[in-house]
Every structure is written in C-alpha cells, then in structure tokens.
Amino acid sequence: MSAPPLVAEGLAKHFRRNDWALRNLTLTIPKGAIVGLAGPNAAGKSTLLSLAAGLLAPSQGSITVFGRDPLQSPEVLAEVGYVAQGAPLYRSFRVADTIEYARRTNSRWDAEIATELLTRIDSRAKVAALSAGERARVALALALGKRPRLVLLDEPFASLDPLAGRELLQLLMDGVAELGATVIVASHVVADIQRICDHIVLLSGGRVRLEGDVEELLESHRLLTGPRRPLGSIRGVREVVRERYSGRQLTLLAITEGPIVDPSWTVDPVSLEELLLAYMAPERLPAPRTTEGVPLRWHG
Amino acid sequence: MAWVTWRQHGSQAFAALGLLIALGVAAVLTHLPIASAFGHDSLSACVPPAPRTGCDIIVPHFESQFSGLVTATRILAVLPLLAGLFVGAPLIARELEFGTYRFAWTQGVSRRRWLLSKTTLLAAGTILAAGVASVVVMWWRSPFDQLEGRIAPGGFEIEGLVVPAYALFALALGVLAGLVLRRTVTAMTVTLVVFGAVRLLVSDFVRPHFMAPLHRVIAATATSAAPRDWVLSNTLVNAGGRRVSAANEELAVLHAQQAGIDPHTYIVTLGWSRIVSYQPAGRFWTFQLFEAGLFVALAVVLVLVAVWLIRRTPA
Numbered sequence: 381m382s383a384p385p386l387v388a389e390g391l392a393k394h395f396r397r398n399d400w401a402l403r404n405l406t407l408t409i410p411k412g413a414i415v416g417l418a419g420p421n422a423a424g425k426s427t428l429l430s431l432a433a434g435l436l437a438p439s440q441g442s443i444t445v446f447g448r449d450p451l452q453s454p455e456v457l458a459e460v461g462y463v464a465q466g467a468p469l470y471r472s473f474r475v476a477d478t479i480e481y482a483r484r485t486n487s488r489w490d491a492e493i494a495t496e497l498l499t500r501i502d503s504r505a506k507v508a509a510l511s512a513g514e515r516a517r518v519a520l521a522l523a524l525g526k527r528p529r530l531v532l533l534d535e536p537f538a539s540l541d542p543l544a545g546r547e548l549l550q551l552l553m554d555g556v557a558e559l560g561a562t563v564i565v566a567s568h569v570v571a572d573i574q575r576i577c578d579h580i581v582l583l584s585g586g587r588v589r590l591e592g593d594v595e596e597l598l599e600s601h602r603l604l605t606g607p608r609r610p611l612g613s614i615r616g617v618r619e620v621v622r623e624r625y626s627g628r629q630l631t632l633l634a635i636t637e638g639p640i641v642d643p644s645w646t647v648d649p650v651s652l653e654e655l656l657l658a659y660m661a662p663e664r665l666p667a668p669r670t671t672e673g674v675p676l677r678w679h680g
Numbered sequence: 681m682a683w684v685t686w687r688q689h690g691s692q693a694f695a696a697l698g699l700l701i702a703l704g705v706a707a708v709l710t711h712l713p714i715a716s717a718f719g720h721d722s723l724s725a726c727v728p729p730a731p732r733t734g735c736d737i738i739v740p741h742f743e744s745q746f747s748g749l750v751t752a753t754r755i756l757a758v759l760p761l762l763a764g765l766f767v768g769a770p771l772i773a774r775e776l777e778f779g780t781y782r783f784a785w786t787q788g789v790s791r792r793r794w795l796l797s798k799t800t801l802l803a804a805g806t807i808l809a810a811g812v813a814s815v816v817v818m819w820w821r822s823p824f825d826q827l828e829g830r831i832a833p834g835g836f837e838i839e840g841l842v843v844p845a846y847a848l849f850a851l852a853l854g855v856l857a858g859l860v861l862r863r864t865v866t867a868m869t870v871t872l873v874v875f876g877a878v879r880l881l882v883s884d885f886v887r888p889h890f891m892a893p894l895h896r897v898i899a900a901t902a903t904s905a906a907p908r909d910w911v912l913s914n915t916l917v918n919a920g921g922r923r924v925s926a927a928n929e930e931l932a933v934l935h936a937q938q939a940g941i942d943p944h945t946y947i948v949t950l951g952w953s954r955i956v957s958y959q960p961a962g963r964f965w966t967f968q969l970f971e972a973g974l975f976v977a978l979a980v981v982l983v984l985v986a987v988w989l990i991r992r993t994p995a
Binding site (some may be wrong): 434435437455457460462466471473477480481482484485486487601628672 | 684785788
C-alpha cells in the first residue's frame with residue numbers, strides 16, 4: 381500500500397509576522413481523486429500547492445507527497461506535474477525548446493502525451509507569442525508529459541475564455557484518465573470545479589471550511605424554505621450552515637441527518653455552487669446593532 | 681542540464697566570444713606600433729639586469745610614447761566583473777523575478793543539482809574566456825613586462841592566473857547576490873560594489889604581505905630604485921637609520937639652497953640614504969598562484985553557500 385498522494389498535518393504557513401496564509405491544516409487526499417481546491421482569493425490555495433510542489437517550506441506542521449517531504453526529497457517532484465498560476469514559462473524559448481527542457485530534466489518523459497496536447501500549436505513559435513489558451517496547453521503538456529502520479533494545477537483557467545477553458549479541461553481529463561493520476565485543481569471559479577471534480581476541499585482564510593466527496597456532500601445538505609419564524613431545533617437537521625431571510629421567507633442551508641418531517645418546510649437539493657458559496661462566506665456576521673445615542677440615519 | 685545551460689546562456693557565450701574578438705583585434709592593431717618601436721630602438725638590449733648604455737634615455741622615451749595606451753589597458757581590470765554582472769547576478773534573480781523558478785525547480789532535477797550543474801558549466805566557460813583574454817593581454821604587454829616588470833598592480837591584475845580567478849569570484853558573487861536579493865538590478869549593483877571592495881582590499885592590504893618584502897639601501901638621490909620590482913615603500917633615512925620626515929627633508933633642501941649648495945650633494949654629505957621595500961619581479965608567478973588561489977577559494981565558498989541556501993529559498 382503506497383502512501384497517499386498528499387497528506388498535510390497541522391500545516392501552517394506565514395509569510396510575514398502574523399500574516400498566516402494557512403493555519404493548522406490537516407488533510408489527506410485519497411489516491412485517484414480529482415480534487416477541486418476551492419476558495420476565495422487569498423484563501424491559501426496557491427500556498428498549499430506551492431508547499432506540495434516543494435517551492436515553499438512549512439512554517440509549522442508537515443506536508444508529504446507520496447509519503448515524502450517534497451523539500452527534503454526533491455526526487456519526488458519527478459512524480460508531480462505542477463502548473464503554477466499564470467503558467468510561467470521562458471518567454472524567449474520556442475515551444476519545442478520548452479518541451480525539450482522538460483524532456484531533458486525528467487527521467488520518465490512521455491513524448492506521446494505531450495505531442496497529443498500540442499497538436500495545432502506551432503512548435504517553432506516563441507512562448508511569448510502564444511495566446512493564453514495555447515500557453516496553458518503547453519504548460520499542461522509539460523506537466524502531463526512527466527507521467528506524474530499527482531497533478532497540481534493552480535488556477536489553470538484564470539486567463540482563458542470559456543471555450544479555451546472547456547477545451548483545456550477536456551485535455552486534462554483525457555490525460556489524467558490515461559495516467560490514472562490524482563489531480564488537485566485550485567480555482568476560485570466554482571463552475572470549473574463542478575464539471576470535473578469528485579472531491580472538494582474548500583479553503584477560506586487559510587483554513588479548511590469543507591472537505592469531502594462531492595456526492596456525499598450534496599447528499600447530506602438540503603435547502604429548507606419556509607415562512608419566517610424563530611429558529612429552534614428542526615427534526616432531521618443536524619446543523620444549520622446558513623440562514624437567509626428575504627421578506628417573510630426563510631431559507632436554510634442545513635446538514636441533515638434524516639428526513640425532514642415538518643411539512644411547513646419545502647426541502648430542495650442543493651447545488652455545489654450554492655454549497656461552496658455558503659461555506660465560503662466569512663464566519664457568521666453579527667446582526668447590525670445601533671449604538672445607543674447615535675440614531676441611525678437614512679442616506680439618500 | 682548541459683543542454684539547458686547552453687539554451688539559456690548560449691547568447692552570453694556568443695557575446696563573450698564577440699568581446700574576445702574585439703579585444704584581440706584591438707590588441708593586434710595597437711601592438712603594431714609598439715612592436716616596431718621596440719625593434720627599431722633595439723630595446724631588447726635594455727632589458728635588465730644588464731642594459732647597454734643609452735638605455736636611460738631610450739627606455740623613458742619608449743615608455744612615455746605609449747604611456748597612454750598602457751594606462752588604458754588598466755580598464756581591462758573590469759572585464760572579469762562582467763561575468764558577475766551579466767551571467768552570475770541574473771542566473772537566479774531572473775528566475776525569481778519572472779516566476780519561472782516555479783517551472784524550473786519543479787522538474788525532475790532538484791534545485792541544488794540545477795544550481796550546481798549550471799554554475800559548474802558557466803564557471804568552465806568563464807575560465808576559458810578569461811583565460812583567453814589574459815593570454816592576449818600578456819602577449820600585448822610583453823615589451824613593457826620585459827622593461828618594467830609585471831608584479832606591480834598595473835600588470836599583475838590583468839595578466840596570468842588571477843584574471844580567470846577574478847572572473848570566477850565575480851560569477852559566484854553574482855549568483856549568491858541574485859539568490860539572496862532576488863532582484864537582478866540590485867544583485868548587479870551589490871556584485872559591483874563587493875567585487876570592487878574585495879579587489880581593492882586584497883591588492884592594498886593582502887597582496888603586499890603574501891611574502892615578506894625585501895629591502896635595499898640606495899643612494900638618497902637615486903631616482904629609479906628597482907625597474908622591474910613592485911616598490912611598496914621608499915623611505916629616506918639618516919645616517920643612524922632613522923626615518924627622515926618630509927618636513928626635515930624640505931628643511932635640508934632649503935638650507936642647501938640658502939647656502940648656495942646643490943641640495944642633492946648636501947643630502948649625500950649628510951649621510952642620508954633611501955631604504956626601498958619591494959617585492960622582487962621574480963615572485964610574479966608565486967604571487968599569481970597565491971592571489972588566484974585566494975579568489976578561487978572565495979568563489980567556491982560563495983557557491984557552496986548558494987547551494988546550501990537555495991533549498992531554503994523562496995517564500
């Protein structure tokens with residue numbers, strides 16, 4: 381039994397004093413999972429991937445890739461296909477040079493996979509002259525050509541138009557299916573994650589807010605809609621994640637532990653997007669209060 | 681990694697080649713009149729230790745004729761620095777600035793190996809280029825070396841083994857500065873300043889003491905003490921061997937003039953003489969070996985520090 385692709389234990393990272401990018405993160409990514417690493421900007425997604433790629437050292441705790449510390453044992457990086465945000469490549473290189481670079485620096489280079497991804501790209505073109513979509517494809521070809529067992533993609537669709545994004549997604553899935561690799565895709569666009577991922581890790585403020593199998597998560601969460609009322613405990617609900625009032629209506633996003641028997645609630649399944657947005661919201665905001673002596677005024 | 685290094689630094693190799701060709705052409709062109717004057721005045725007969733008569737006129741004439749050119753060659757002392765500024769400093773700093781380290785350092789080659797192989801190959805290229813430049817300069821300066829020697833800084837620092845050693849030191853300095861400072865321009869600036877400071881420090885305070893200097897007593901009025909040696913100090917002493925202060929010397933001259941005597945004659949009658957402290961010309965290669973060894977050792981230490989630091993680098 382080989383070690384899991386990624387294990388974080390009490391992992392924390394800060395850049396400047398008291399500026400924590402990740403706090404006390406404990407996480408195990410199962411083998412073969414396609415993981416969507418979601419979260420708002422500055423949630424710590426890039427930091428987590430950089431730590432996994434051995435580009436950063438943890439401030440506290442540990443991170444291992446296939447049981448090895450990527451900083452102490454950089455040979456494990458041969459099994460990791462990492463594409464950093466913005467797909468940094470040498471701008472003065474031709475596409476062919478870039479591929480050659482990866483071939484020369486990776487022992488298990490698979491030219492076939494790389495070539496497949498690069499059809500329709502002129503290999504003599506300079507990297508600087510490529511469109512964002514082409515560049516992302518070159519970067520993906522470099523990552524998959526290593527025949528990695530773990531693929532880390534940091535916002536691969538960020539600069540792509542929807543069509544190019546969808547195409548890249550298809551190429552990624554085809555390549556991954558062939559390799560049987562575990563994939564972690566960081567993205568703040570929920571739609572991208574939704575289309576391919578079977579596993580979710582939601583980061584916010586450097587902590588894991590939600591983690592699990594997508595189907596199980598969708599199964600255990602429900603939207604409850606009903607007339608506005610003071611909230612007591614509801615039979616069948618284990619925890620209310622978010623409550624929202626609109627007029628006389630009350631909508632709850634809840635974790636259920638059985639059927640909701642109260643007929644005054646309309647029970648609906650929840651979409652992944654709704655689920656992620658609900659958990660992404662910062663800790664419950666305090667209700668607005670007026671300070672005594674300072675009357676609220678209407679503006680405008 | 682050889683292919684990678686060549687792909688990323690090939691243009692620098694061509695630039696170095698161009699520079700060497702320019703240096704060679706300039707050397708040949710400027711050497712023609714020097715060689716002709718040297719042959720015409722049969723200056724080879726003036727080479728110490730047994731110069732023929734008349735050399736005390738011909739040699740200064742020859743030297744003053746080309747003194748401008750010889751002074752100009754001192755600018756060649758900055759050539760080794762180019763390796764640090766344009767090869768060393770950007771090596772890591774550029775990767776950090778453009779974010780390409782995220783690609784380069786996540787391939788199957790560990791970043792320590794990446795740095796070590798690149799630095800080794802670039803060091804080999806640097807040594808080759810600096811060596812060729814050094815040979816060209818030695819050829820060009822050979823008439824002057826025969827007459828004036830080459831252990832004094834003017835010749836010592838642009839000839840022999842120290843040229844590749846300086847270049848190696850500059851390269852290593854640039855690499856480490858780029859890693860620590862993470863900005864190409866900042867790294868270049870620091871490389872420039874530190875390189876200059878270390879070179880000055882060594883030439884002014886370390887090199888004179890590689891071996892104990894020799895001393896020689898000469899007449900107080902002698903003008904040229906040791907034509908091919910590196911004179912470290914030249915002090916006027918009285919008959920008791922005590923140092924004569926500049927004020928006393930002036931007083932003596934004034935005294936002689938008032939009395940209507942030739943000051944030179946007067947000083948000799950006082951029993952004063954000069955003690956010259958010098959490094960003899962024959963120690964040139966020993967000193968070259970010492971200084972080159974020192975700079976190569978510094979370069980190795982800097983590279984090792986960089987290799988050690990690079991694993992703990994970016995945040």
